[in-house]
Amino acid sequence: MKFKMKQIAVLLKKINAFSTIIWCSLSHFTHSKEDSIYTQTDKKKIIAFWNTPGRYFCTCSQKLVEKGPWQLRITPEGSSWLWRYNKARNKHGPPTKCLKEKNGKYKAWDEWVEKKMKYDRWQALFTAYHANSHFIPPSRSHERTRMEYKPPEHPGPIPEDLFLATGNPPNFALAITPMVHEIRFDDKWKTQLQETTHFKMERFAYYRFSHGICSPGNKLSNYLSSDLSKLFKKANINDSEKRILLSVASLEGGFDTINTYDTGFVSIGFMQFASMREGNGSLAYLLQNFKEWYPKEYHLQFKRYGIDILSDNTICVVDPSTGALLKGADAVQKIIDDKRLTAVFQHAASVCEPFKITQIKTALLHNTPNEKKITVQWKNKKNVQLKISDIFTTEAGKATVMDRYVNTGNISKVSTVIQNIITKYRINNLKKLRTYELELIKLCKYRKDFLQDETLSSPLRKKQTNSNNSEKKDDTRSLSSNIASNSSENRTLTIQKEKTPLEKERIEEGLELTKSKKESSSKKTNNNNEEEKNSNSSTKEYTKITPSETKSPKEKKPKTIDL
DSSP states (O other): HHHHHHHHHHHHHHHHHHHHHHHHHHHHHHHHHHHHTHHHHHHHHHHHTSSSTTTTEEEOOOHOOOOOOOOEEEOOOOOOOOHHHHHTOOOOOOOOOOOSSSSTTHHHHHHHHHHHHHHHHHHHHHHHHHHHTTTSSSGGOOHHHHTTTTTOOOOOOOOHHHHHHOOOOSSSEEEEOOOEEEEEEEOOOOOEEBBBBOOSTOOOOOOOTOOBEEOSSSSSGGGHHHHHHHHHHHOOOOOOHHHHHHHTTTTTTOOEEESSSBBSSSEEEETTOOTTTTOOOHHHHHHHHHHHHHHHHHHHHHHGTTEEOOOOOOOEEEETTOOOOEHHHHHHHHHHHOOOHHHHHHHHHOOOHHHHHHHHHHHHHHSSSEEEEEEEETTSSOOOEEEHHOOOOOOHHHHHOOOOOOOHHHHHHHHHHHHHHHHTTTTOOHHHHHHTTTHHHHOOSSOGGGOOOSSSSHHHHHHHHHHHHHHHHHHHHHHHHHHHHHHHHOOOOHHHHHHOOOHHHHHHHHHHHHHHHHHHHHHHSSHHHHHHHHHHHHHHHHHHHHHHHHTTTTTTOOOEEEE
């Protein structure tokens, strides 16, 4: 028995070793298969294309030459520290919002940070001024008058609790020389990509790459509405979905917009499809869809220039200088650093209609959270799963949730707001929850108030239409009440046929007669009591005159009905 057990143990060891060898060989095979996406011949062609004379060159912007090549810019290190600073204070908001402390326990922190930022900016500006004096006369410098002032107050030592919470802050501003990269393609299309974006907001917490670019491209507002309608029609997008996508896209960009400076790493398109750090973000889904739906166009616009998508949905690139195949995070960083690869995305979005259509279809598939489910708890403590489209039924509501999802990548805040509303109003069913959609939209607002967008349906406009209808009903009721009161005063309703011109003349003569009698009676009377009596008699005489007296003898008298 012991001998058999030893034999079985030896056999199992052999099987285990054999399976390990097979697994290693298979992994090596798959790895070599992915590496062979580009053959050595393909790599030589890519290198030859990108290194053709006149294809690519780097220079300084002419505008910066006039002002001076050295410019003040915020630093990625300072921006990252501000992100940690906001997290330490538990401050959240859209990237465009400046999260300052007006009062509270963090006020001392904020005052020190504000002084530090002002001092760093002055130092960087002073450095740029003196560096530019070697290129342009000081008299022509735009910063000369600003340099004549005394430097701002030094912030002093950092508060101890701030240092423990966020670490030592770096310089928030430096003097640098932004470069412009010009890339040309064989179809005579070219682009100029300028490094380092100048941010109006000093406390921008999402700047990460000093050599990154921000190219707005051609905005959707510059497109003809008929051209956009054709693109959305080819993408099988209905009118409601089109209005929502275009409203959110007004915060993002055009089809050829590209950013490589922020926490999205490489972001392109009208919905800013982002690669993220490892190259497996929404940009990878966009490329995968384009490769699957339009394989020929994909090869012409991406693969032949050295950009491809792997089977595990990860971006890979061929280095235009060395021909090395880079994957994942290395590939993403290469796209940011080498503007030739950056320009490939902008070129495809500018000249290739199928790539624009792919952007629209992918935005609807991956960027709209309508089908995403959240778990809520009703008043009776019962947990249920609801879709976003079940709660937000109007276009403004769906656009509000989409805005937050596109920019942050999640809808956790929306889920929290919905649960708070359920708890506050003791809601026990979906039908009642929908009646609070207006309040939900206001609480979930992120970068834009979509209730003010008149192109979108919203609960606000529903209320307005309902109130207008109720006003119309009130008007009809008041009109009917006035008619009823008038009929009660007269007590008789005279039904007549349409009068002839002769009848109208006789009625006018009768009215004139009564007016003359009234004037003569008012002249004769002197005191108020007599005037009232005469006025009563005159009105009686006026009421006595009926159309029956003025009718011709041939016509019958009208019928009268006592009410």
